[in-house]
Amino acid sequence: MQLGMIGLGRMGANMAQRLQRGGIAVTGFDPGAEARERAAAAGLPVVDGLQALLQALPAPRVLWLMVPAAAVDALLDELLPLLSPQDLLVDGGNSWYRDSQRRAQRCGQARLDYVDCGTSGGVWGLSEGYCLMLGGADDALARLRPALQALAPAPDRGWAHVGPVGAGHYCKMIHNGIEYGMMQAYAEGFALLQKKAEFALDLPQLAETWRHGSVVRSWLLDLSAEALQRNPQLQGIAPYVQDSGEGRWTVNEAIELDVPAPVITLSLLERLRSREDNSFADRLLAAMRAGFGGHALKRSADG
């Protein structure tokens, strides 16, 4: 099987490499010269333009997109005029599922196949395999099968055809919502261990212990144990937590579906909170307290 990988960032380059190891002939392209060079140095056949990529692949082509969600539409604008009926596009990035449905429809009008693939596994996917949730038509999935088997952790494990186009990214979105909740649960728990001066607990030891036999053992705990081992006080790390879209979409979706998801929702809100500087809400609360109770206010530097 031959496949073109568009987008050779952290995820795309690793996936290309794992596909190669699995016997898939991959040709790569990235608009950035640096990303192309890095991938070429790692042994990936790389071309320097979309046109060249399409020529390098036998018809009907299979193109796997690993680009930021915000870049997909522009890429399709460029790609579509160059493609031929039966070419197959896979969006393996973190697109919103409604966007994927819209894009699949657009591609369908040009008789192109479209598959949305939620991809989990992060930087560890290269060695451990990726978990893939795919939405699309049966025959499109059948064409992708060798690639999926190579990317997944083991044959017939860790990938699934979950429904029509959109379903793949929907499942990935919810997956990430769960991830937010789990991460927040661990974060709160370890904060409660760390704050308990009375016991002077050894967090790396405890995380490592929980990895074996406990109800909370998980891959995220494995990572936490490693992070705490390296840096038990998490020194030098700012309490500043980014989010990348799926959490927000999950919260909006939950509300649209009338399904209360308080823990996933609060996990997102805590991330927003971590990035707040000089919260207006908190200042108003302090001012109100002073207003009715005569409580002294803590002054800030900007006063």
Add this chain to the structure above:
Amino acid sequence: MQLGMIGLGRMGANMAQRLQRGGIAVTGFDPGAEARERAAAAGLPVVDGLQALLQALPAPRVLWLMVPAAAVDALLDELLPLLSPQDLLVDGGNSWYRDSQRRAQRCGQARLDYVDCGTSGGVWGLSEGYCLMLGGADDALARLRPALQALAPAPDRGWAHVGPVGAGHYCKMIHNGIEYGMMQAYAEGFALLQKKAEFALDLPQLAETWRHGSVVRSWLLDLSAEALQRNPQLQGIAPYVQDSGEGRWTVNEAIELDVPAPVITLSLLERLRSREDNSFADRLLAAMRAGFGGHALKRSADG
């Protein structure tokens, strides 16, 4: 009616003054010389010891305690040996209702009457009257009636005998829990108005407008409008919100009663959060994200 006021801080001194205005003969005492002098300067007869206070009052005495919750037990240790049967103690501070029940029992063994009084109104109570929730025996309440009528905003309004000892402070505790939730709701709302750069909203104008005819009009909104009028950007006020115990007790009580109170609970947690410095939970979240996604970490100064 004659009454001894113990504790001449912000609340006690104001209440003594309102009682005087209502025709109650009040004698005051505070362990702090400064508080005594301030109250005396404001026209309150003040004595400089508990013994003197008790001698100044006709038997059976009425003593109103306005001291910090943490100081009540020590005060009782000192007072009890000096009191006589039928003397009546009112705890008008923010004690935990279980403590009030315990103290009432202790006083009962010495044949003293005990009333717990939840007091709301803050520094505005002097001019607008206090809202009083009282727990205790009928005859104790009957003896207090003139004082209650004087303290309340209007005769037979704003005070109530809500149950046996403990019930007064229980109701005040829940009252404060509600207060936390309302304050947080306003704080979030105004933060959303303030952040909406697109409209450059005039917060003092809006708060003032809402005071008339809107569903959210309230006394806390009156205070917010005033605070925003004085300082529309809340400049110089640190985003640091204290809590004084009743919120915590409410959350614990809710859990003990198996009653979910998410909004009151979250309101407390937001206050804890406002006082956090360099959250360990957030740092661990950032470290985990870096661990699985290779996301760049924001570094802090302590690294």
Add this chain to the structure above:
Amino acid sequence: MQLGMIGLGRMGANMAQRLQRGGIAVTGFDPGAEARERAAAAGLPVVDGLQALLQALPAPRVLWLMVPAAAVDALLDELLPLLSPQDLLVDGGNSWYRDSQRRAQRCGQARLDYVDCGTSGGVWGLSEGYCLMLGGADDALARLRPALQALAPAPDRGWAHVGPVGAGHYCKMIHNGIEYGMMQAYAEGFALLQKKAEFALDLPQLAETWRHGSVVRSWLLDLSAEALQRNPQLQGIAPYVQDSGEGRWTVNEAIELDVPAPVITLSLLERLRSREDNSFADRLLAAMRAGFGGHALKRSADG
């Protein structure tokens, strides 16, 4: 001043009446015959078609829309061809502010004026006046001034020009978010009072007491006191809480603005929760507990 009121439901009919009382000449229209008859019976001049309404008004006309948010676009489709430049449309309903901005632009292309008006006060507005938050151009607002003075609780009180079109409904949206949070805070508090069997508290008494002098006094408390007075155990009322859109929009907006609003958010989620039947999440939790702990499951009837 003359004004056409479109939509004679609960809100529209009451507002027309208050305008009349304030000396404004109002002509009303509603697509429903029943609503028209009810309004006519209450003394409002009513016509039975849009065309008739427009003929009844002097140019340039002022039309006030009190229709469901979902009906505004269709109404504009019908109205726009019939209107003339300088006619002024006011949307006094609960539209999403982005919709109002879009509609204002559409109207602007036809040289019509557009004002969005967030209206608070509910069924009590007729007697107590409405709180109005208006977005639009200065001259449009100037034309509306007599109507605003009549609708508001008092002259120059309770209405404000808060910004350009969109700002009115934005402020109303946030207002309702705050309302959700306040309502939830009271609801939780009273639930904690009700559940405390030990004290057998009298909820109507307590609500009434808090109305005078307490920090939590508010108009929503006035309503709660009344509701509890009428029905202290709230018998016959299902624990089923609707929401009408603004809460959802507020939560989405908060996330878009990166402003954590946990209390407003949780208030919405509690409403969703109140309407859930046979929660899948809770059943999975129960199944998981059984899975690791061997805990017995409570069976449901559908098993």
Add this chain to the structure above:
Amino acid sequence: MQLGMIGLGRMGANMAQRLQRGGIAVTGFDPGAEARERAAAAGLPVVDGLQALLQALPAPRVLWLMVPAAAVDALLDELLPLLSPQDLLVDGGNSWYRDSQRRAQRCGQARLDYVDCGTSGGVWGLSEGYCLMLGGADDALARLRPALQALAPAPDRGWAHVGPVGAGHYCKMIHNGIEYGMMQAYAEGFALLQKKAEFALDLPQLAETWRHGSVVRSWLLDLSAEALQRNPQLQGIAPYVQDSGEGRWTVNEAIELDVPAPVITLSLLERLRSREDNSFADRLLAAMRAGFGGHALKRSADG
């Protein structure tokens, strides 16, 4: 090594069996005849009284308690008069850590050793090993070492001496708090998948897929996959979720430590909510909405 196991319920009986497999000579006792018979049938030497148990063990004795937290004090009342200095008691149940500290002090006065052991693993511990968090003195831990090695999933893995007495149960309490949060995150996520009728997702398939390579893989996911496999619609399972104490303690502790733990807290509150019948808060919300908006109320059967 010889050891007496007191409490032969699900946990105690399994642990005794795993100890035996690991070469530890265990004698068991349970106050219930049925539990004793079941354990005896499974091959455990069982005695029918505490006295007999103590006689069966060489001095200084090692006694492992696997009884409900609420039964520990009464058991100690019975046991202490029968024990001799240097006997060692291990509380392997889910006691509150402050209770364990108090009990250790009481035992210390009788020159008995006391170790608190947080035990995780549930019914799967028998086959997969238990995760053990131990608090106590070094020499007490040294005496227990063979038993810990036998109970743990693998030698030197999954057990740790985490601090002085109390630290073991403290860590287990936090562990369970994390567990609540993780469970709730999964539950919400699967509910969002289940409700999405548009995609008709296959939940067992998805859970199984996520087990391989995804960021959310964990042991709790393994259990969820199994539960969904067995019963994809979770039919017959009531949406009723118990809690067993540690979650409440974690929430209280978090507040005491001034550490906001919103996700763990909300997870507990959702369990309380799942058990609520005819929520007073929701009924008051509905009544308030009717009060200001004239919204129709949904009636319940009790009206």
